[in-house]
Amino acid sequence: xxDSVWIQRAxxxxxxxxxxxxxxxxxxxxxxxxxxxxxxxxxAAPAAIAxxxxxxxxxxxxxxxxxxxxxxxxxxxxxQTAANGFQTxxxxxxxxxxxxHFEYAPPAQIEVLADGTSVAVRNKKLNTQDMYYIAQxxxxxxxxxxxxxxxxxxVVNVRADGADTIxxxxxxxxxxxxxxxxxxxxxxxxxxxxxxxxxxxxxxTTVALSNIDEHAKLNPALFVIPTPxxx
Numbered sequence: 001x002x003d004s005v006w007i008q009r010a011x012x013x014x015x016x017x018x019x020x021x022x023x024x025x026x027x028x029x030x031x032x033x034x035x036x037x038x039x040x041x042x043x044a045a046p047a048a049i050a051x052x053x054x055x056x057x058x059x060x061x062x063x064x065x066x067x068x069x070x071x072x073x074x075x076x077x078x079x080q081t082a083a084n085g086f087q088t089x090x091x092x093x094x095x096x097x098x099x100x101h102f103e104y105a106p107p108a109q110i111e112v113l114a115d116g117t118s119v120a121v122r123n124k125k126l127n128t129q130d131m132y133y134i135a136q137x138x139x140x141x142x143x144x145x146x147x148x149x150x151x152x153x154x155v156v157n158v159r160a161d162g163a164d165t166i167x168x169x170x171x172x173x174x175x176x177x178x179x180x181x182x183x184x185x186x187x188x189x190x191x192x193x194x195x196x197x198x199x200x201x202x203x204x205t206t207v208a209l210s211n212i213d214e215h216a217k218l219n220p221a222l223f224v225i226p227t228p229x230x231x
Contacts, residue, residue, distance in 0.1 A: 057158040060165050061149050063190040064183065068147045071192075072096050075216040076209045080104075083203040092209065093216070097145035098134060099223040113225050114143060120225040129225070138171045138179040138197055163187055176200045 073095040081087050090104040098116035109125035114134055122129040134140050141152040149155055149167065157168040169181040177200030184194045194208040 055158065055160045055165065057155075058150075060158045060167070060185075061155065064165075064167060064185055064192075065148055067185070067190040067192065068142065068149075071212075071214060073216065073218055074212055074214045075218065076212040078102070078210075079208045081206040081208075083205065092207075093218055093222050094143070095218050095223060096143055098143045100139075100143060101222045103222075113223060115223050115225050118225060122226075131225075136174060138169075138174045138181050139195070160187060164193065165190070174200070 071094070075094075076092045077089065078092045079087055079089045088104055088108050090102060090108070093099075093101040093103070098114060100112070100114040100119075102112040104110050109123055111122045111124065113120045113122065114137075117134065119132045119134055119137055120129045121132075134143060141147060141149070144152060149169075153169045153171065155167060156170050159166050159168070163186065165185045165187045167183040167185070169183065170178060171181060172178045179200060180198040182196040183192065184196070185191065186193050191212065192209060194206060196204065196206045198204050
């Protein structure tokens with residue numbers, strides 16, 4: 001795959017699960033063969049990554065809920081790592097409930113927007129976009145008006161790993177099948193540091209956050225999904 005295809009695949013993976021998107025990606029990769037990750041490079045599901053210590057699951061979930069519910073609107077820098085190890089970066093904007101915008105830095109031509117109802121994965125260069133409902137995405141609970149992880153998700157484990165507290169979630173309702181998700185929090189502050197999603201095909205996408213601004217003044221236009229102009 002070309003780097004641009006990996007970027008879009010990763011964007012779709014952490015929002016939806018990549019199974020449904022292979023046809024679109026193949027069309028975008030028409031100038032070269034579409035190749036899946038070779039045998040031996042597919043990363044195992046999070047459950048296979050054993051962390052050494054356990055902690056009070058209920059207390060950790062309460063702290064995670066408190067932090068996430070406090071974050072009504074914020075911006076953050078992100079680094080996205082695709083299944084092949086290719087990295088890209090940009091700025092994430094979130095306004096709960098329901099709104100999210102991943103703005104990728106050039107030369108990437110992909111952006112992901114959620115407007116409160118739908119999610120669009122856009123290719124600005126090709127002027128195309130794939131549309132989905134927020135309810136089809138594994139991150140839907142992060143966009144709710146009030147977040148309660150134990151109620152909104154299927155939490156399968158909570159572990160402490162050094163300075164991190166990791167919450168393991170399985171979502172069987174994402175488009176294309178079951179997704180597995182890790183939420184990684186800083187144990188001292190319970191700030192969300194990163195998430196890692198294994199899509200239904202086993203492809204892994206990691207998004208790491210930094211420079212979180214809880215007081216950002218977000219332009220409403222960030223969350224408007226444009227209509228592609230047809231030539």
